[in-house]
Amino acid sequence: MRNSRHRVRAAVALATAALTGFATLTACDASGGDSAAPGGSSAQDRAAPKRAPAWDTSPRSLAAVGDSITRGFDACSVLSDCPEASWATGSDDEVRSLARRLLGKQRAETHSWNYAKTGARMADLPGQMQRAAARDPELVTVMAGANDACRSSADEMTSVAEFRADFQDALRALRRTHPKTQVYVASVPDLKRLWSTGRTNQLGKQVWKLGICKSMLADADNMDRAATDRRQSVQDRVVAYNKVLKDVCARDQRCRYDGGAVFDFRFDGDQLSHWDWFHPSKDGQSRLAEMAHKGVTAARPRS
Structure with a gap:
Protein backbone atom coordinates (compact mmCIF):
# COMPACT_ATOMS: atom_id res chain seq x y z
CA MET A 1 0.00 0.00 0.00
CA ARG A 2 2.80 2.32 0.91
CA ASN A 3 4.60 1.49 -2.30
CA SER A 4 1.43 2.09 -4.27
CA ARG A 5 0.89 5.55 -2.70
CA HIS A 6 4.55 6.38 -3.27
CA ARG A 7 4.27 5.51 -6.96
CA VAL A 8 1.12 7.66 -7.28
CA ARG A 9 2.80 10.69 -5.69
CA ALA A 10 5.84 10.27 -7.95
CA ALA A 11 3.67 10.10 -11.03
CA VAL A 12 1.76 13.26 -10.01
CA ALA A 13 5.04 15.13 -9.41
CA LEU A 14 6.39 14.12 -12.80
CA ALA A 15 3.21 15.16 -14.54
CA THR A 16 3.20 18.53 -12.77
CA ALA A 17 6.82 19.18 -13.73
CA ALA A 18 6.10 18.32 -17.33
CA LEU A 19 3.12 20.65 -17.49
CA THR A 20 5.09 23.47 -15.88
CA GLY A 21 7.92 23.02 -18.34
CA PHE A 22 5.49 23.02 -21.26
CA ALA A 23 3.84 26.23 -20.02
CA THR A 24 7.21 27.93 -19.61
CA LEU A 25 8.29 26.98 -23.12
CA THR A 26 4.98 28.19 -24.49
CA ALA A 27 5.31 31.56 -22.71
CA CYS A 28 8.86 32.02 -24.05
CA ASP A 29 7.76 31.17 -27.57
CA ALA A 30 4.89 33.63 -27.36
CA SER A 31 7.05 36.52 -26.18
CA GLY A 32 10.10 35.81 -28.28
CA GLY A 33 12.19 35.01 -25.21
CA ASP A 34 14.75 37.03 -23.27
CA SER A 35 17.76 35.00 -24.38
CA ALA A 36 19.54 35.34 -27.67
CA ALA A 37 19.26 32.61 -30.23
CA PRO A 38 22.49 30.76 -30.98
CA GLY A 39 24.71 33.16 -32.89
CA GLY A 40 22.18 36.01 -32.66
CA SER A 41 21.13 38.88 -30.36
CA SER A 42 18.02 39.41 -28.27
CA ALA A 43 15.24 41.77 -29.29
CA GLN A 44 16.09 43.88 -26.24
CA ASP A 45 19.70 44.23 -27.39
CA ARG A 46 18.64 45.05 -30.93
CA ALA A 47 16.29 47.77 -29.69
CA ALA A 48 18.87 49.39 -27.38
CA PRO A 49 19.73 52.94 -28.57
CA LYS A 50 23.30 53.66 -29.61
CA ARG A 51 25.28 55.79 -27.22
CA ALA A 52 26.57 59.11 -28.49
CA PRO A 53 30.37 59.13 -28.80
CA ALA A 54 32.21 60.76 -25.94
CA TRP A 55 33.19 64.40 -26.56
CA ASP A 56 36.97 64.94 -26.47
CA THR A 57 37.59 67.95 -24.24
CA SER A 58 41.25 68.20 -25.25
CA PRO A 59 41.55 68.07 -29.07
CA ARG A 60 45.08 68.36 -30.41
CA SER A 61 44.43 70.33 -33.59
Missing part, protein backbone atom coordinates in the same frame (compact mmCIF):
# COMPACT_ATOMS: atom_id res chain seq x y z
CA LEU A 62 41.97 73.00 -34.66
CA ALA A 63 40.67 74.62 -37.85
CA ALA A 64 38.42 77.69 -37.86
CA VAL A 65 35.79 78.66 -40.44
CA GLY A 66 33.52 81.68 -40.51
CA ASP A 67 33.51 85.40 -41.19
CA SER A 68 35.17 88.68 -40.20
CA ILE A 69 34.91 88.06 -36.46
CA THR A 70 37.11 84.97 -36.76
CA ARG A 71 39.49 86.99 -38.95
CA GLY A 72 39.89 89.59 -36.17
CA PHE A 73 38.51 92.34 -38.40
CA ASP A 74 39.05 95.84 -36.95
CA ALA A 75 40.68 94.46 -33.82
CA CYS A 76 44.04 96.08 -34.66
CA SER A 77 43.41 98.79 -37.27
CA VAL A 78 40.54 100.33 -39.16
CA LEU A 79 38.71 98.25 -41.79
CA SER A 80 41.32 95.48 -41.97
CA ASP A 81 41.78 91.89 -40.85
CA CYS A 82 43.95 91.06 -37.87
CA PRO A 83 44.10 87.23 -37.76
CA GLU A 84 46.69 87.29 -35.00
CA ALA A 85 43.89 88.62 -32.77
CA SER A 86 41.38 85.94 -33.77
CA TRP A 87 39.49 84.35 -30.88
CA ALA A 88 39.88 80.95 -32.56
CA THR A 89 43.46 80.72 -33.82
CA GLY A 90 45.20 84.01 -33.02
CA SER A 91 48.74 84.31 -31.65
CA ASP A 92 48.23 87.54 -29.71
CA ASP A 93 49.11 87.10 -26.03
CA GLU A 94 46.40 89.55 -25.01
CA VAL A 95 43.69 87.48 -26.69
CA ARG A 96 44.84 83.98 -25.68
CA SER A 97 42.94 82.31 -28.48
CA LEU A 98 41.11 79.02 -28.20
CA ALA A 99 43.99 77.33 -30.02
CA ARG A 100 46.48 78.72 -27.48
CA ARG A 101 44.29 77.61 -24.57
CA LEU A 102 43.77 74.10 -25.93
CA LEU A 103 47.08 73.35 -27.60
CA GLY A 104 49.62 75.60 -25.94
CA LYS A 105 51.65 78.31 -27.64
CA GLN A 106 54.07 76.16 -29.64
CA ARG A 107 51.61 73.53 -30.86
CA ALA A 108 49.03 76.19 -31.78
CA GLU A 109 51.53 77.63 -34.29
CA THR A 110 51.68 74.35 -36.22
CA HIS A 111 48.31 72.71 -35.52
CA SER A 112 45.72 75.47 -35.94
CA TRP A 113 44.48 77.00 -39.19
CA ASN A 114 42.11 79.86 -40.01
CA TYR A 115 39.95 79.53 -43.14
CA ALA A 116 37.43 82.24 -42.22
CA LYS A 117 36.96 85.14 -44.62
CA THR A 118 35.70 88.66 -44.01
CA GLY A 119 32.31 89.09 -45.62
CA ALA A 120 31.59 85.36 -45.75
CA ARG A 121 28.02 84.14 -45.43
CA MET A 122 26.75 80.68 -44.58
CA ALA A 123 26.72 79.80 -48.29
CA ASP A 124 30.54 80.13 -48.22
CA LEU A 125 30.94 77.65 -45.38
CA PRO A 126 30.93 74.38 -47.39
CA GLY A 127 34.01 75.52 -49.32
CA GLN A 128 35.74 76.61 -46.12
CA MET A 129 34.90 73.25 -44.54
CA GLN A 130 36.50 71.40 -47.43
CA ARG A 131 39.71 73.36 -47.02
CA ALA A 132 39.64 72.83 -43.26
CA ALA A 133 39.08 69.09 -43.69
CA ALA A 134 42.26 68.83 -45.78
CA ARG A 135 44.21 69.62 -42.58
CA ASP A 136 42.65 66.62 -40.79
CA PRO A 137 41.75 68.65 -37.67
CA GLU A 138 40.35 67.10 -34.51
CA LEU A 139 38.14 70.17 -33.96
CA VAL A 140 36.53 72.69 -36.31
CA THR A 141 35.11 75.92 -34.92
CA VAL A 142 32.23 77.66 -36.69
CA MET A 143 31.13 81.27 -36.30
CA ALA A 144 29.01 82.41 -39.24
CA GLY A 145 25.65 84.00 -39.90
CA ALA A 146 26.11 87.65 -39.03
CA ASN A 147 26.66 88.56 -42.71
CA ASP A 148 23.50 86.70 -43.68
CA ALA A 149 21.62 89.24 -41.57
CA CYS A 150 23.96 92.17 -42.27
CA ARG A 151 22.89 93.08 -45.80
CA SER A 152 22.19 96.29 -47.72
CA SER A 153 18.57 96.02 -46.60
CA ALA A 154 16.48 93.74 -44.45
CA ASP A 155 14.79 92.39 -47.59
CA GLU A 156 18.13 90.98 -48.77
CA MET A 157 18.77 88.85 -45.69
CA THR A 158 19.33 85.14 -46.30
CA SER A 159 16.12 83.21 -45.79
CA VAL A 160 15.97 80.81 -42.87
CA ALA A 161 15.45 77.87 -45.25
CA GLU A 162 18.54 78.79 -47.28
CA PHE A 163 20.56 79.30 -44.12
CA ARG A 164 19.58 75.83 -42.89
CA ALA A 165 20.42 74.19 -46.23
CA ASP A 166 23.81 75.94 -46.37
CA PHE A 167 24.74 74.90 -42.83
CA GLN A 168 23.69 71.30 -43.52
CA ASP A 169 25.81 71.35 -46.68
CA ALA A 170 28.77 72.61 -44.67
CA LEU A 171 28.53 69.77 -42.17
CA ARG A 172 28.12 67.24 -44.98
CA ALA A 173 31.23 68.65 -46.67
CA LEU A 174 33.18 67.81 -43.52
CA ARG A 175 31.50 64.48 -42.79
CA ARG A 176 32.19 63.06 -46.25
CA THR A 177 35.83 62.63 -45.29
CA HIS A 178 35.93 63.26 -41.54
CA PRO A 179 33.07 61.52 -39.68
CA LYS A 180 34.85 61.79 -36.32
CA THR A 181 36.03 65.42 -36.35
CA GLN A 182 34.34 67.47 -33.64
CA VAL A 183 32.55 70.71 -34.51
CA TYR A 184 32.00 73.60 -32.10
CA VAL A 185 29.38 76.09 -33.28
CA ALA A 186 29.21 79.62 -31.84
CA SER A 187 25.90 81.46 -31.96
CA VAL A 188 25.38 84.58 -34.08
CA PRO A 189 25.94 87.72 -31.94
CA ASP A 190 23.07 89.94 -30.85
CA LEU A 191 23.33 92.57 -33.60
CA LYS A 192 20.65 94.76 -32.09
CA ARG A 193 22.56 95.01 -28.84
CA LEU A 194 25.71 95.92 -30.78
CA TRP A 195 23.75 98.72 -32.47
CA SER A 196 22.40 99.92 -29.12
CA THR A 197 25.87 99.98 -27.56
CA GLY A 198 27.81 101.39 -30.52
CA ARG A 199 25.39 104.18 -31.41
CA THR A 200 26.57 106.18 -28.40
CA ASN A 201 29.93 106.71 -30.10
CA GLN A 202 30.08 109.41 -32.76
CA LEU A 203 33.23 108.10 -34.44
CA GLY A 204 31.75 104.61 -34.68
CA LYS A 205 28.61 105.91 -36.33
CA GLN A 206 30.70 107.69 -38.96
CA VAL A 207 32.42 104.40 -39.80
CA TRP A 208 29.02 102.67 -39.96
CA LYS A 209 28.12 105.03 -42.79
CA LEU A 210 30.79 103.36 -44.91
CA GLY A 211 28.44 100.39 -45.21
CA ILE A 212 28.90 98.14 -42.17
CA CYS A 213 25.76 96.04 -41.58
CA LYS A 214 23.39 98.51 -43.21
CA SER A 215 20.30 96.40 -42.47
CA MET A 216 20.86 97.03 -38.76
CA LEU A 217 23.13 100.10 -38.52
CA ALA A 218 21.84 102.43 -41.23
CA ASP A 219 20.34 105.68 -39.86
CA ALA A 220 21.55 104.69 -36.43
CA ASP A 221 19.74 107.49 -34.60
CA ASN A 222 16.47 107.16 -36.50
CA MET A 223 13.83 105.89 -34.08
CA ASP A 224 10.74 106.12 -36.25
CA ARG A 225 8.45 103.14 -36.80
CA ALA A 226 10.04 102.03 -40.07
CA ALA A 227 13.58 102.04 -38.66
CA THR A 228 12.47 100.29 -35.48
CA ASP A 229 10.63 97.59 -37.45
CA ARG A 230 13.64 97.12 -39.73
CA ARG A 231 15.98 96.53 -36.81
CA GLN A 232 13.55 94.16 -35.18
CA SER A 233 13.22 92.13 -38.36
CA VAL A 234 17.01 91.72 -38.41
CA GLN A 235 16.96 90.71 -34.76
CA ASP A 236 14.21 88.15 -35.39
CA ARG A 237 16.21 86.68 -38.26
CA VAL A 238 19.31 86.31 -36.07
CA VAL A 239 17.23 84.48 -33.46
CA ALA A 240 15.92 82.17 -36.19
CA TYR A 241 19.45 81.55 -37.48
CA ASN A 242 20.58 80.53 -34.01
CA LYS A 243 17.70 78.09 -33.73
CA VAL A 244 18.84 76.54 -37.01
CA LEU A 245 22.41 76.22 -35.71
CA LYS A 246 21.13 74.53 -32.56
CA ASP A 247 18.75 72.15 -34.36
CA VAL A 248 21.12 71.06 -37.13
CA CYS A 249 24.03 70.64 -34.73
CA ALA A 250 21.89 68.49 -32.41
CA ARG A 251 21.45 65.95 -35.22
CA ASP A 252 25.21 65.45 -35.49
CA GLN A 253 26.65 63.37 -32.65
CA ARG A 254 30.01 65.15 -32.80
CA CYS A 255 28.68 68.71 -33.01
CA ARG A 256 28.30 71.00 -29.99
CA TYR A 257 26.38 74.32 -30.06
CA ASP A 258 27.35 77.04 -27.59
CA GLY A 259 23.83 77.26 -26.16
CA GLY A 260 23.54 80.90 -27.18
CA ALA A 261 26.58 82.02 -25.20
CA VAL A 262 27.82 84.51 -27.82
CA PHE A 263 24.33 85.85 -28.51
CA ASP A 264 23.75 86.37 -24.78
CA PHE A 265 27.07 88.09 -24.11
CA ARG A 266 26.68 91.81 -23.38
CA PHE A 267 29.56 93.40 -25.31
CA ASP A 268 30.40 96.82 -23.88
CA GLY A 269 32.70 99.63 -25.02
CA ASP A 270 35.81 97.74 -23.92
CA GLN A 271 34.89 94.64 -25.90
CA LEU A 272 34.05 96.52 -29.12
CA SER A 273 36.56 97.73 -31.67
CA HIS A 274 37.30 101.43 -31.24
CA TRP A 275 37.70 101.57 -35.00
CA ASP A 276 34.08 100.68 -35.81
CA TRP A 277 32.25 100.03 -32.50
CA PHE A 278 30.70 96.88 -33.92
CA HIS A 279 33.30 94.13 -34.31
CA PRO A 280 35.05 92.73 -31.22
CA SER A 281 38.18 94.43 -29.94
CA LYS A 282 41.09 92.36 -28.65
CA ASP A 283 39.31 92.32 -25.31
CA GLY A 284 36.14 91.13 -27.03
CA GLN A 285 38.07 88.49 -28.96
CA SER A 286 39.54 87.28 -25.69
CA ARG A 287 36.03 86.95 -24.22
CA LEU A 288 34.98 84.91 -27.26
CA ALA A 289 38.00 82.65 -26.77
CA GLU A 290 37.13 82.22 -23.11
CA MET A 291 33.51 81.28 -23.91
CA ALA A 292 34.61 78.82 -26.58
CA HIS A 293 37.17 77.22 -24.27
CA LYS A 294 34.53 76.70 -21.60
CA GLY A 295 32.21 75.21 -24.19
CA VAL A 296 34.76 72.84 -25.67
CA THR A 297 36.18 71.62 -22.35
CA ALA A 298 32.87 71.28 -20.51
CA ALA A 299 31.74 67.77 -19.62
CA ARG A 300 28.34 68.57 -21.08
CA PRO A 301 27.23 71.25 -23.56
CA ARG A 302 25.42 74.34 -22.32
CA SER A 303 21.68 73.85 -22.67
Whole structure:
Protein backbone atom coordinates (compact mmCIF):
# COMPACT_ATOMS: atom_id res chain seq x y z
CA MET A 1 0.00 0.00 0.00
CA ARG A 2 2.80 2.32 0.91
CA ASN A 3 4.60 1.49 -2.30
CA SER A 4 1.43 2.09 -4.27
CA ARG A 5 0.89 5.55 -2.70
CA HIS A 6 4.55 6.38 -3.27
CA ARG A 7 4.27 5.51 -6.96
CA VAL A 8 1.12 7.66 -7.28
CA ARG A 9 2.80 10.69 -5.69
CA ALA A 10 5.84 10.27 -7.95
CA ALA A 11 3.67 10.10 -11.03
CA VAL A 12 1.76 13.26 -10.01
CA ALA A 13 5.04 15.13 -9.41
CA LEU A 14 6.39 14.12 -12.80
CA ALA A 15 3.21 15.16 -14.54
CA THR A 16 3.20 18.53 -12.77
CA ALA A 17 6.82 19.18 -13.73
CA ALA A 18 6.10 18.32 -17.33
CA LEU A 19 3.12 20.65 -17.49
CA THR A 20 5.09 23.47 -15.88
CA GLY A 21 7.92 23.02 -18.34
CA PHE A 22 5.49 23.02 -21.26
CA ALA A 23 3.84 26.23 -20.02
CA THR A 24 7.21 27.93 -19.61
CA LEU A 25 8.29 26.98 -23.12
CA THR A 26 4.98 28.19 -24.49
CA ALA A 27 5.31 31.56 -22.71
CA CYS A 28 8.86 32.02 -24.05
CA ASP A 29 7.76 31.17 -27.57
CA ALA A 30 4.89 33.63 -27.36
CA SER A 31 7.05 36.52 -26.18
CA GLY A 32 10.10 35.81 -28.28
CA GLY A 33 12.19 35.01 -25.21
CA ASP A 34 14.75 37.03 -23.27
CA SER A 35 17.76 35.00 -24.38
CA ALA A 36 19.54 35.34 -27.67
CA ALA A 37 19.26 32.61 -30.23
CA PRO A 38 22.49 30.76 -30.98
CA GLY A 39 24.71 33.16 -32.89
CA GLY A 40 22.18 36.01 -32.66
CA SER A 41 21.13 38.88 -30.36
CA SER A 42 18.02 39.41 -28.27
CA ALA A 43 15.24 41.77 -29.29
CA GLN A 44 16.09 43.88 -26.24
CA ASP A 45 19.70 44.23 -27.39
CA ARG A 46 18.64 45.05 -30.93
CA ALA A 47 16.29 47.77 -29.69
CA ALA A 48 18.87 49.39 -27.38
CA PRO A 49 19.73 52.94 -28.57
CA LYS A 50 23.30 53.66 -29.61
CA ARG A 51 25.28 55.79 -27.22
CA ALA A 52 26.57 59.11 -28.49
CA PRO A 53 30.37 59.13 -28.80
CA ALA A 54 32.21 60.76 -25.94
CA TRP A 55 33.19 64.40 -26.56
CA ASP A 56 36.97 64.94 -26.47
CA THR A 57 37.59 67.95 -24.24
CA SER A 58 41.25 68.20 -25.25
CA PRO A 59 41.55 68.07 -29.07
CA ARG A 60 45.08 68.36 -30.41
CA SER A 61 44.43 70.33 -33.59
CA LEU A 62 41.97 73.00 -34.66
CA ALA A 63 40.67 74.62 -37.85
CA ALA A 64 38.42 77.69 -37.86
CA VAL A 65 35.79 78.66 -40.44
CA GLY A 66 33.52 81.68 -40.51
CA ASP A 67 33.51 85.40 -41.19
CA SER A 68 35.17 88.68 -40.20
CA ILE A 69 34.91 88.06 -36.46
CA THR A 70 37.11 84.97 -36.76
CA ARG A 71 39.49 86.99 -38.95
CA GLY A 72 39.89 89.59 -36.17
CA PHE A 73 38.51 92.34 -38.40
CA ASP A 74 39.05 95.84 -36.95
CA ALA A 75 40.68 94.46 -33.82
CA CYS A 76 44.04 96.08 -34.66
CA SER A 77 43.41 98.79 -37.27
CA VAL A 78 40.54 100.33 -39.16
CA LEU A 79 38.71 98.25 -41.79
CA SER A 80 41.32 95.48 -41.97
CA ASP A 81 41.78 91.89 -40.85
CA CYS A 82 43.95 91.06 -37.87
CA PRO A 83 44.10 87.23 -37.76
CA GLU A 84 46.69 87.29 -35.00
CA ALA A 85 43.89 88.62 -32.77
CA SER A 86 41.38 85.94 -33.77
CA TRP A 87 39.49 84.35 -30.88
CA ALA A 88 39.88 80.95 -32.56
CA THR A 89 43.46 80.72 -33.82
CA GLY A 90 45.20 84.01 -33.02
CA SER A 91 48.74 84.31 -31.65
CA ASP A 92 48.23 87.54 -29.71
CA ASP A 93 49.11 87.10 -26.03
CA GLU A 94 46.40 89.55 -25.01
CA VAL A 95 43.69 87.48 -26.69
CA ARG A 96 44.84 83.98 -25.68
CA SER A 97 42.94 82.31 -28.48
CA LEU A 98 41.11 79.02 -28.20
CA ALA A 99 43.99 77.33 -30.02
CA ARG A 100 46.48 78.72 -27.48
CA ARG A 101 44.29 77.61 -24.57
CA LEU A 102 43.77 74.10 -25.93
CA LEU A 103 47.08 73.35 -27.60
CA GLY A 104 49.62 75.60 -25.94
CA LYS A 105 51.65 78.31 -27.64
CA GLN A 106 54.07 76.16 -29.64
CA ARG A 107 51.61 73.53 -30.86
CA ALA A 108 49.03 76.19 -31.78
CA GLU A 109 51.53 77.63 -34.29
CA THR A 110 51.68 74.35 -36.22
CA HIS A 111 48.31 72.71 -35.52
CA SER A 112 45.72 75.47 -35.94
CA TRP A 113 44.48 77.00 -39.19
CA ASN A 114 42.11 79.86 -40.01
CA TYR A 115 39.95 79.53 -43.14
CA ALA A 116 37.43 82.24 -42.22
CA LYS A 117 36.96 85.14 -44.62
CA THR A 118 35.70 88.66 -44.01
CA GLY A 119 32.31 89.09 -45.62
CA ALA A 120 31.59 85.36 -45.75
CA ARG A 121 28.02 84.14 -45.43
CA MET A 122 26.75 80.68 -44.58
CA ALA A 123 26.72 79.80 -48.29
CA ASP A 124 30.54 80.13 -48.22
CA LEU A 125 30.94 77.65 -45.38
CA PRO A 126 30.93 74.38 -47.39
CA GLY A 127 34.01 75.52 -49.32
CA GLN A 128 35.74 76.61 -46.12
CA MET A 129 34.90 73.25 -44.54
CA GLN A 130 36.50 71.40 -47.43
CA ARG A 131 39.71 73.36 -47.02
CA ALA A 132 39.64 72.83 -43.26
CA ALA A 133 39.08 69.09 -43.69
CA ALA A 134 42.26 68.83 -45.78
CA ARG A 135 44.21 69.62 -42.58
CA ASP A 136 42.65 66.62 -40.79
CA PRO A 137 41.75 68.65 -37.67
CA GLU A 138 40.35 67.10 -34.51
CA LEU A 139 38.14 70.17 -33.96
CA VAL A 140 36.53 72.69 -36.31
CA THR A 141 35.11 75.92 -34.92
CA VAL A 142 32.23 77.66 -36.69
CA MET A 143 31.13 81.27 -36.30
CA ALA A 144 29.01 82.41 -39.24
CA GLY A 145 25.65 84.00 -39.90
CA ALA A 146 26.11 87.65 -39.03
CA ASN A 147 26.66 88.56 -42.71
CA ASP A 148 23.50 86.70 -43.68
CA ALA A 149 21.62 89.24 -41.57
CA CYS A 150 23.96 92.17 -42.27
CA ARG A 151 22.89 93.08 -45.80
CA SER A 152 22.19 96.29 -47.72
CA SER A 153 18.57 96.02 -46.60
CA ALA A 154 16.48 93.74 -44.45
CA ASP A 155 14.79 92.39 -47.59
CA GLU A 156 18.13 90.98 -48.77
CA MET A 157 18.77 88.85 -45.69
CA THR A 158 19.33 85.14 -46.30
CA SER A 159 16.12 83.21 -45.79
CA VAL A 160 15.97 80.81 -42.87
CA ALA A 161 15.45 77.87 -45.25
CA GLU A 162 18.54 78.79 -47.28
CA PHE A 163 20.56 79.30 -44.12
CA ARG A 164 19.58 75.83 -42.89
CA ALA A 165 20.42 74.19 -46.23
CA ASP A 166 23.81 75.94 -46.37
CA PHE A 167 24.74 74.90 -42.83
CA GLN A 168 23.69 71.30 -43.52
CA ASP A 169 25.81 71.35 -46.68
CA ALA A 170 28.77 72.61 -44.67
CA LEU A 171 28.53 69.77 -42.17
CA ARG A 172 28.12 67.24 -44.98
CA ALA A 173 31.23 68.65 -46.67
CA LEU A 174 33.18 67.81 -43.52
CA ARG A 175 31.50 64.48 -42.79
CA ARG A 176 32.19 63.06 -46.25
CA THR A 177 35.83 62.63 -45.29
CA HIS A 178 35.93 63.26 -41.54
CA PRO A 179 33.07 61.52 -39.68
CA LYS A 180 34.85 61.79 -36.32
CA THR A 181 36.03 65.42 -36.35
CA GLN A 182 34.34 67.47 -33.64
CA VAL A 183 32.55 70.71 -34.51
CA TYR A 184 32.00 73.60 -32.10
CA VAL A 185 29.38 76.09 -33.28
CA ALA A 186 29.21 79.62 -31.84
CA SER A 187 25.90 81.46 -31.96
CA VAL A 188 25.38 84.58 -34.08
CA PRO A 189 25.94 87.72 -31.94
CA ASP A 190 23.07 89.94 -30.85
CA LEU A 191 23.33 92.57 -33.60
CA LYS A 192 20.65 94.76 -32.09
CA ARG A 193 22.56 95.01 -28.84
CA LEU A 194 25.71 95.92 -30.78
CA TRP A 195 23.75 98.72 -32.47
CA SER A 196 22.40 99.92 -29.12
CA THR A 197 25.87 99.98 -27.56
CA GLY A 198 27.81 101.39 -30.52
CA ARG A 199 25.39 104.18 -31.41
CA THR A 200 26.57 106.18 -28.40
CA ASN A 201 29.93 106.71 -30.10
CA GLN A 202 30.08 109.41 -32.76
CA LEU A 203 33.23 108.10 -34.44
CA GLY A 204 31.75 104.61 -34.68
CA LYS A 205 28.61 105.91 -36.33
CA GLN A 206 30.70 107.69 -38.96
CA VAL A 207 32.42 104.40 -39.80
CA TRP A 208 29.02 102.67 -39.96
CA LYS A 209 28.12 105.03 -42.79
CA LEU A 210 30.79 103.36 -44.91
CA GLY A 211 28.44 100.39 -45.21
CA ILE A 212 28.90 98.14 -42.17
CA CYS A 213 25.76 96.04 -41.58
CA LYS A 214 23.39 98.51 -43.21
CA SER A 215 20.30 96.40 -42.47
CA MET A 216 20.86 97.03 -38.76
CA LEU A 217 23.13 100.10 -38.52
CA ALA A 218 21.84 102.43 -41.23
CA ASP A 219 20.34 105.68 -39.86
CA ALA A 220 21.55 104.69 -36.43
CA ASP A 221 19.74 107.49 -34.60
CA ASN A 222 16.47 107.16 -36.50
CA MET A 223 13.83 105.89 -34.08
CA ASP A 224 10.74 106.12 -36.25
CA ARG A 225 8.45 103.14 -36.80
CA ALA A 226 10.04 102.03 -40.07
CA ALA A 227 13.58 102.04 -38.66
CA THR A 228 12.47 100.29 -35.48
CA ASP A 229 10.63 97.59 -37.45
CA ARG A 230 13.64 97.12 -39.73
CA ARG A 231 15.98 96.53 -36.81
CA GLN A 232 13.55 94.16 -35.18
CA SER A 233 13.22 92.13 -38.36
CA VAL A 234 17.01 91.72 -38.41
CA GLN A 235 16.96 90.71 -34.76
CA ASP A 236 14.21 88.15 -35.39
CA ARG A 237 16.21 86.68 -38.26
CA VAL A 238 19.31 86.31 -36.07
CA VAL A 239 17.23 84.48 -33.46
CA ALA A 240 15.92 82.17 -36.19
CA TYR A 241 19.45 81.55 -37.48
CA ASN A 242 20.58 80.53 -34.01
CA LYS A 243 17.70 78.09 -33.73
CA VAL A 244 18.84 76.54 -37.01
CA LEU A 245 22.41 76.22 -35.71
CA LYS A 246 21.13 74.53 -32.56
CA ASP A 247 18.75 72.15 -34.36
CA VAL A 248 21.12 71.06 -37.13
CA CYS A 249 24.03 70.64 -34.73
CA ALA A 250 21.89 68.49 -32.41
CA ARG A 251 21.45 65.95 -35.22
CA ASP A 252 25.21 65.45 -35.49
CA GLN A 253 26.65 63.37 -32.65
CA ARG A 254 30.01 65.15 -32.80
CA CYS A 255 28.68 68.71 -33.01
CA ARG A 256 28.30 71.00 -29.99
CA TYR A 257 26.38 74.32 -30.06
CA ASP A 258 27.35 77.04 -27.59
CA GLY A 259 23.83 77.26 -26.16
CA GLY A 260 23.54 80.90 -27.18
CA ALA A 261 26.58 82.02 -25.20
CA VAL A 262 27.82 84.51 -27.82
CA PHE A 263 24.33 85.85 -28.51
CA ASP A 264 23.75 86.37 -24.78
CA PHE A 265 27.07 88.09 -24.11
CA ARG A 266 26.68 91.81 -23.38
CA PHE A 267 29.56 93.40 -25.31
CA ASP A 268 30.40 96.82 -23.88
CA GLY A 269 32.70 99.63 -25.02
CA ASP A 270 35.81 97.74 -23.92
CA GLN A 271 34.89 94.64 -25.90
CA LEU A 272 34.05 96.52 -29.12
CA SER A 273 36.56 97.73 -31.67
CA HIS A 274 37.30 101.43 -31.24
CA TRP A 275 37.70 101.57 -35.00
CA ASP A 276 34.08 100.68 -35.81
CA TRP A 277 32.25 100.03 -32.50
CA PHE A 278 30.70 96.88 -33.92
CA HIS A 279 33.30 94.13 -34.31
CA PRO A 280 35.05 92.73 -31.22
CA SER A 281 38.18 94.43 -29.94
CA LYS A 282 41.09 92.36 -28.65
CA ASP A 283 39.31 92.32 -25.31
CA GLY A 284 36.14 91.13 -27.03
CA GLN A 285 38.07 88.49 -28.96
CA SER A 286 39.54 87.28 -25.69
CA ARG A 287 36.03 86.95 -24.22
CA LEU A 288 34.98 84.91 -27.26
CA ALA A 289 38.00 82.65 -26.77
CA GLU A 290 37.13 82.22 -23.11
CA MET A 291 33.51 81.28 -23.91
CA ALA A 292 34.61 78.82 -26.58
CA HIS A 293 37.17 77.22 -24.27
CA LYS A 294 34.53 76.70 -21.60
CA GLY A 295 32.21 75.21 -24.19
CA VAL A 296 34.76 72.84 -25.67
CA THR A 297 36.18 71.62 -22.35
CA ALA A 298 32.87 71.28 -20.51
CA ALA A 299 31.74 67.77 -19.62
CA ARG A 300 28.34 68.57 -21.08
CA PRO A 301 27.23 71.25 -23.56
CA ARG A 302 25.42 74.34 -22.32
CA SER A 303 21.68 73.85 -22.67
